[in-house]
Amino acid sequence: MKPPMCELCSSGFDLSDPELGDLLYFKKTASDKAWYKKAEEPGFVGHPPNAAWFCGDHIKKAKELLDFPLGEALQQMRSELSEYVDLGDKEIIEDKIKPLDSIIEEETIEPKGFWAKVKSWFIR
Ligand SMILES: [Zn+2]
Secondary structure, three states, X not given: OOOOEOOOOOOEOOOOOHXXXXXXXXXXXXXXXXXXXXXXXXXXXXXXXOEEEEEOOOHHHHHHOOOOEHHHHHHXXXXXXXXXXXXXXXXXXXXXXXXXXXXXXXXXXXXXXXXXXXXXXXXX
């Protein structure tokens, strides 16, 4: 059995309260079932492939995904986590766009002014 460390964020936790972290068993895939069959052999030691620890921050979400194989559940949880990261990036990008826009405006005004000057030379 693996030590209690969150499968998603690798943080350790206190085992005294299942709300703060626990071992969850996910839907068995075909290869998981083969593992369980092998595990019945005497002297077999290992961590069930469909079982994973989750910390207090992630156990609630993990419990919603117990009907999925562990790999799929982890993928879903990771993609949700990366969405939060993306949102953070967007905010940073928007901050960068604002000053860029004002630079572009300044630049477009200048050529116009330049061509107006050129025109005025010919009109005179
Ligand atoms: Zn975690």
